[in-house]
Amino acid sequence: MDVFLQIFFDGLVMGAFYSLIALGYTMVYGIIKLLNFAHGDFYMLGAFIGYALLSFFTGDGGLNTGLLGIGAVFIVTMIIVGLAGMGVERIAYRPLLTAPRLSILITAIGVSLSLEYASMIGWGASYKVYPIKLPKNGLEIIGAQISFAQIGLIVLSALLMIGLRLFIEKTIYGKAMRAIALDQAACSLMGINVYRIISLTFFIGAFLAAGAGIMSGVYYGTINFMMGFIIGLKAFTAAVLGGIGNITGAMIGGIVLGIVESYGTYYLGGSWKDVLAFGILILFLVFKPTGILGAKEMERM
Amino acid sequence: MKKYKKHSLLLLVLAMFLLPFLLDIYWLDVITLVLFYVVLTQGLNIVVGYTGLLDLGYAAFFAVGAYTTAILMTTFHWSFWLTLPVAALFAAIAGIIVGTPTLRLRSDYLAIVTLGFGEIVRILAINLDITGSASGIYGIPRPTIGSYVLSSQQDFYYLILIIAILSVLVVYRLGHSRIGRAWVYIREDEDAAEAMGINRIRLKLLSYATGAVIGSLAGSIFAVKMSAIAPLSFSFLQSVMILLAVVLGGLGSIPGVVIGAALVIVLPEVLRGAEDWRYLIFGVALVIMMIFRPQGILPKKYETEDRSDPEEETNDKNHSISV
Numbered sequence: 163m164d165v166f167l168q169i170f171f172d173g174l175v176m177g178a179f180y181s182l183i184a185l186g187y188t189m190v191y192g193i194i195k196l197l198n199f200a201h202g203d204f205y206m207l208g209a210f211i212g213y214a215l216l217s218f219f220t221g222d223g224g225l226n227t228g229l230l231g232i233g234a235v236f237i238v239t240m241i242i243v244g245l246a247g248m249g250v251e252r253i254a255y256r257p258l259l260t261a262p263r264l265s266i267l268i269t270a271i272g273v274s275l276s277l278e279y280a281s282m283i284g285w286g287a288s289y290k291v292y293p294i295k296l297p298k299n300g301l302e303i304i305g306a307q308i309s310f311a312q313i314g315l316i317v318l319s320a321l322l323m324i325g326l327r328l329f330i331e332k333t334i335y336g337k338a339m340r341a342i343a344l345d346q347a348a349c350s351l352m353g354i355n356v357y358r359i360i361s362l363t364f365f366i367g368a369f370l371a372a373g374a375g376i377m378s379g380v381y382y383g384t385i386n387f388m389m390g391f392i393i394g395l396k397a398f399t400a401a402v403l404g405g406i407g408n409i410t411g412a413m414i415g416g417i418v419l420g421i422v423e424s425y426g427t428y429y430l431g432g433s434w435k436d437v438l439a440f441g442i443l444i445l446f447l448v449f450k451p452t453g454i455l456g457a458k459e460m461e462r463m
Numbered sequence: 464m465k466k467y468k469k470h471s472l473l474l475l476v477l478a479m480f481l482l483p484f485l486l487d488i489y490w491l492d493v494i495t496l497v498l499f500y501v502v503l504t505q506g507l508n509i510v511v512g513y514t515g516l517l518d519l520g521y522a523a524f525f526a527v528g529a530y531t532t533a534i535l536m537t538t539f540h541w542s543f544w545l546t547l548p549v550a551a552l553f554a555a556i557a558g559i560i561v562g563t564p565t566l567r568l569r570s571d572y573l574a575i576v577t578l579g580f581g582e583i584v585r586i587l588a589i590n591l592d593i594t595g596s597a598s599g600i601y602g603i604p605r606p607t608i609g610s611y612v613l614s615s616q617q618d619f620y621y622l623i624l625i626i627a628i629l630s631v632l633v634v635y636r637l638g639h640s641r642i643g644r645a646w647v648y649i650r651e652d653e654d655a656a657e658a659m660g661i662n663r664i665r666l667k668l669l670s671y672a673t674g675a676v677i678g679s680l681a682g683s684i685f686a687v688k689m690s691a692i693a694p695l696s697f698s699f700l701q702s703v704m705i706l707l708a709v710v711l712g713g714l715g716s717i718p719g720v721v722i723g724a725a726l727v728i729v730l731p732e733v734l735r736g737a738e739d740w741r742y743l744i745f746g747v748a749l750v751i752m753m754i755f756r757p758q759g760i761l762p763k764k765y766e767t768e769d770r771s772d773p774e775e776e777t778n779d780k781n782h783s784i785s786v
Contacts, residue, residue, distance in 0.1 A: 253750075261753075262757075264570070271746075272745075272749025275746030276743055276747050276750065283739050433586070443575070443576070
C-alpha cells in the first residue's frame with residue numbers, strides 16, 4: 163500500500179507538468195488547429211532560462227535571495243518564454259496560417275529543431291545541474307513519503323491552471339479566444355483582433371510550459387537541451403487523452419497520463435515507459451479520438 | 464527537348480558509374496551516403512510528396528529493413544538477397560500498421576502517430592535482446608554474388624547506385640501511373656477524390672506500404688554496408704533529415720528530391736567545424752523554405768495534359784454548357 167501511494171504521488175507531480183504543457187498544445191490547437199511541435203521546446207527553454215537566471219542570482223558568489231528571489235525568477239522566466247512563444251508565432255506561423263496544413267506542420271518541426279539546437283549552442287550539449295535543490299523533508303502519509311516540495315509543485319501547478327480557467331472564463335480575452343475557436347471569420351467581422359488573440363494564446367501556452375520547465379528543473383535537478391522533445395510528445399498524448407481543444411481535458415489527461423506512466427514504470431520497468439505513453443496515444447486515436455472529454459463530432463481533413 | 468533530356472540523364476548515370484575511379488575513399492563514402500538518402504527520400508517522396516501525408520517516423524522503416532536483414536543474416540545465416548523480400552514484407556506490414564489507425568483522422572494526427580511509431584521502433588530496438596539492445600548488431604556478413612564477396616567501398620557504391628536508379632525509376636513511373644495520379648488527387652482534395660471513385664483508404668495504405676518498402680531496401684543495404692547497426696542510426700533526427708531533404712528539394716519532384724538529398728549530406732561535410740550549427744541551420748532552413756519557397760528548390764512541374772489539347776477543352780466547355 164505504501165509503495166502504491168508513493169507511486170501515485172510521484173505520478174501526480176509528473177502529471178502536473180504534463181498538464182501544464184498539454185494546456186498550451188490544446189489551446190493553440192483549439193484556436194488555429196495547429197499541432198505546435200515546438201511546444202515541448204518552450205518547456206526546455208523555460209528550464210534553461212530559469213537555470214541561467216537562478217545561477218546568476220543564487221549561484222556561487224551570487225546574491226542569496228531566498229524564496230522571494232526564486233519566485234521573481236519564476237515569473238520573469240515565464241514571461242520571457244511567453245514572449246518567445248509570441249515571437250515564434252509572429253515569425254514562423256503567422257505567414258502560413260492560410261497555407262496548406264503540411265507547410266505549417268513542417269515549419270513547426272523547423273522551429274522545434276531551431277530552438278533545440280540554438281539552446282545546445284548557447285548552453286552546451288551536456289546535462290546541466292540546477293543551482294538550487296529542493297529540501298527533502300516532508301510528510302508521511304500511510305507510509306508514503308511526500309516532500310513539501312512535491313506538495314508545493316502540485317499546488318503551484320493547480321494555481322496556474324485555476325488562473326488559466328478564470329482567465330478563459332471571466333475575462334474578455336478569454337471570451338475572444340473561445341469565440342475564435344468557434345468561428346474565426348465571424349470574430350474578425352465582430353471587431354476582434356484575431357491575430358492579437360492568437361498571439362496571446364501562444365504567450366499563455368509558452369508561459370505555462372516554461373513554468374513546468376523551471377519546476378521540473380528544480381524537481382529533477384538536471385536539464386538537457388533535448389528534454390522538451392519527449393515531454394512534448396507526452397503532453398500531446400495527454401491533450402489527446404483529455405480531448406484535444408478541451409482545456410479541462412488537458413488538465414485531466416496530463417494527470418491521468420502521469421499516474422498511469424508512473425505505475426507502468428514501476429511494474430514494467432523504466433525502459434518501457436515511453437512505449438506505454440505512445441501506445442496509449444495510438445490506442446486512443448484509434449478507438450476514441452475525441453478523448454475522455456472531447457467533443458462528440460470529429461472533423462476529418 | 465525531351466530527347467535532349469534523356470541524353471543528359473544517361474550521361475549523368477554514366478558519370479555516376481565512373482565516379483569511383485575519380486574520387487578518393489572519403490568522398491566516395493560521402494556520395495554513397497548521398498545515394499542512401501536518394502533512396503530514402505524517394506520512398507518518403509511517395510508518402511509526403513505525392514500523397515501529402517506527413518510522416519515523421521520514416522527512419523522506422525529504414526530500421527525495419529536494416530534489423531530484418533541483420534537478424535536474418537547473423538542469427539539465421541540467410542543469404543543477403545533472400546533477406547530483401549522478407550525485409551520489404553515486414554516494412555510493408557509496418558507501414559500498414561501505422562497507416563490504418565490514422566486514416567480516418569486529420570493529417571496532423573498522422574504526423575504525431577508516425578513520430579510516436581518511430582520512437583516505439585527505436586525503443587524496441589534498444590530494449591529487445593534480438594536486436595542486440597543499445598549496442599546493436601555487429602558482425603553482419605558481407606553479401607555475395609556467386610563466389611564474389613561484396614566488400615570494398617566501390618562494391619557498395621555500385622550496389623546502392625543501382626538501387627537508387629531503380630527507386631528513382633519506380634517512383635517516376637508510379638508518379639505517372641493511374642495510382643500516382645490518384646495519390647496526387649488525394650493530396651489536393653481528399654473528398655473530391657473519393658467522390659470520383661478513388662478508394663481513399665486503399666490508396667493511402669498503398670502509398671504508405673510502397674514508401675516503407677523503399678525505405679527498408681535502403682535499410683537492408685545499410686546493414687550489410689556498415690556490417691554493424693545500432694539504434695542511434697534510426698533516431699527522430701534521421702527522419703527529420705530525410706524529410707528535410709524532400710522539402711528542400713521540392714515535394715513530389717524527383718530531381719528536386721535528389722538534389723535535396725545531396726544538399727543535406729554534402730553541406731555538413733563542406734561546413735566541417737560548424738557541426739554544432741548544423742541542425743540549427745537546417746531547422747531555420749525548414750522555416751524559411753516553408754515561408755518563402757514552399758515548393759522547394761526544384762519544384763515539380765505539373766503536366767497539364769488536358770489543357771495542352773485545346774480541342775478537348777472546348778469539348779469540355781460545350782459539355783458543361785449543355786449540362
